[in-house]
Amino acid sequence: MAVEPILELVGISKAFGGVQALRDVDLALAPGEIHGLVGENGAGKSTLMKIIAGVHPEFGGIMRVRGREVRFRASRDALAAGIGMVHQELSIAPDLSVAENVYLGAQPTNRFGMVDWGAMRRGARDLLSRLGLEIDVDAPAGLLPIGVQQLVELGRVLFSGAEAIILDEPTSALSPPETERLFEVLRRLKAEGRSIIFISHFLDDILRISDVVSVFRNGRKVVTERVSPAIDKGWLIERMIGAQAADLEESWMGSIQLATPRDAPVAFEAVGLTHAPAFRDVSFQVRAGEALGVYGYMGCGQIELSRALFGKIQPRRGAMRIGGQPARLSGAAAAKRAGMAFVPESRRAMLFAEEPIYRNISISILETISRIWVKPDRERAIAAGHIQTLGIRAPGPSTRLGALSGGNQQKVALARWLTRPPRVLVLCEPTRGMDVGAKEDVVRIVRSLKEQGIAVIVLSTEPETVLSMADRILVLRRGEVVREFADMAISKEDLLAAA
């Protein structure tokens, strides 16, 4: 290599208790390079990035920044050395304003040492508009959609002047235009000579934006290769999981034939659901054993709609029928009793990080396995079964949930509703943060649920997710259903064009 790498890792190892998360990993990042990182859930990508960003101060191996050996004790050491990271789990302060979040810990002050609110607002507005975001910088950040929060957080790291920027799955919640905008920003940063490490499970994105790509598997780096036409998705997948790409790809390549099962009874019906401004006049039917896809860009109202379907918000107008019976979902517990089940888009809103896996799974079926006394052995056995069938990477059912990698946590959230399947399952962004193999697993799970006669409603901003699961697709735009695709062949392009 001609130029000196800005960051160089040699023989990095890291273990958590008995789990060897990284073994002997080498990695180099050149100035002005966009380095893509791919690998299965739990392969160790986030762990390596956290080591670089000073989150995990203890590890084996050597890390050099601009040729000098370093050992960061905390993330502010890393920032001081010019390395910033946007974490997979957002660390935005929901109650602070957008501007305060951008300037977190580094507010501009005026002559008197007071926070210069004016300068802060202006600065935040400028910075965010460079990211293509025209938002109210005084609004609490927690009210923004997750994707926008992500951009705000990126804004914060950019603002700190980091030379090397780590993005851990930044596009998992972004719509295609937003991703495009992010990529423009990344290209601009690259032109300024900054280096970027980019982690994603969207292999197309990785190939499109990266100069160099590294593949991780089981805590080891398998290969680093310069991106060229010879490197395609299939090439990456083979190295990621060893499976032949062809086995996995069939469900989302090219066009899909949609088909509505006409003879099955209607399991769920929504009539004119309205909760302005989030969604307006949404009507649909889902039959038993059918999967209805709801596709739309982020912020199109699908998150609110999904919450309404589980009684978390009461739509101002409209009605729902479950199995033909009018249903008033006055709350989540009532919705569950009526046969609904829900996996929300955010893991934090679904999982108990400090509790063991088995309690995370049993929580929604506790009343069926115990009238009064809990039966931890039963719960553990059930959880162990799910860990096995879903391929959840965990030492055992008693492992603390927070110790799992992002994708594996998501599988736990799904496992919860599989023990005693509901009548209608509402999945909001079910594959967010999942690797190709795990996505395929989810598609398989949904398919088997459909075979058991469950009606599935999949709401997602990922066209592939909707296409691979749905038998019929609604397109939502600014809270309204603008298009329905049924009984026809449809491709990803058709879907994107409709949104």
Add this chain to the structure above:
Amino acid sequence: MDAASATQSRPPLANRAGRWLSHRLRNIAPLLTLLFLILFFSIASPSFTSMGNVWNILQQVSVTAIIAVGLTFVILTAEIDLSVAAVANATGIVVAFFTLQDASVAIANLPLPGPIAILLALAACALLGLITAVGVTRIGIPSFIMTLAMMQIGAGVSALLVRGQIAYSVPPLITTLGSRSFLGVPWIVIVAALFLLVAHLVLTYTRFGRYVYMVGGNREAAENSGVNAGFVVGAALVISAVCSGVAGMLGVAYFGSAQQNEFDSYLLDAIAAVVVGGTSLFGGRGGIGNTILGLFVLGVLNNGLDHVNIDSFLKILIRGLILLAALVINVYAEKLRTGDRGAV
């Protein structure tokens, strides 16, 4: 590679020990405090370690214990109940109000048979708890504010019923449980032990107990799992009020009189017992075991201070400082746990 494995093998060991400690900090800290206090007072005062004094301590913490049992439920769900002492006071006065008083007591009361008086008193505290529960879970008033209001309401009920007077009689059952002994063991200690035992079984081994922990750990996730979180919080508040009510009745018998403001110091004591014991103020962590530890710390401290020669005004300050230290450890334990490990 050798160098790498060498640097790796040492820190993780220390690290693991540190992590183990930080995990158990909430249990270890109160235990060490307790051992330290016992050691200190045994050296400082010979009368402290007598068997008679052990019974003293147990008897002195019993009323607090029964209140703290209910409060443990509430704090585990990440809520708070500031009305416990006021509800205890009101219930104790209600049961006296329905009991025939000595002619010298000038209260316009309503004498009823003992069992009925007790049932009415239990109904009264349950009703107060229910009102709190409705306010918190239906109307959405933060428990901190709602129970502050309930504290005032309880005080009002007490004031209206006794009108500045003091009542002395309570039903015979209450007198027995509050002030008599059974085979040398004070009944009030037995009742407190039973409350602690039952609460421990409920919290550890029942479905409801699991829900209490899960709702306290992450309320939104519990709701999204179909758990009726509002019901769980409401039930915890009612349990808390009923426990307070029982403590109030027995307390009146224990003190030998029913009057206004007689339980005021129990609010702080009960909260202190739960928190000093190590139950997380953020919910979801801790339990009756912790509360028992906290009760002993408090009991030994209060009792021990009486055995050594200290300015009684200084004692108040010392208790405050101990509580502050416990709060610091409590919050610190939470930070250690969630610190470097990241949330969901």
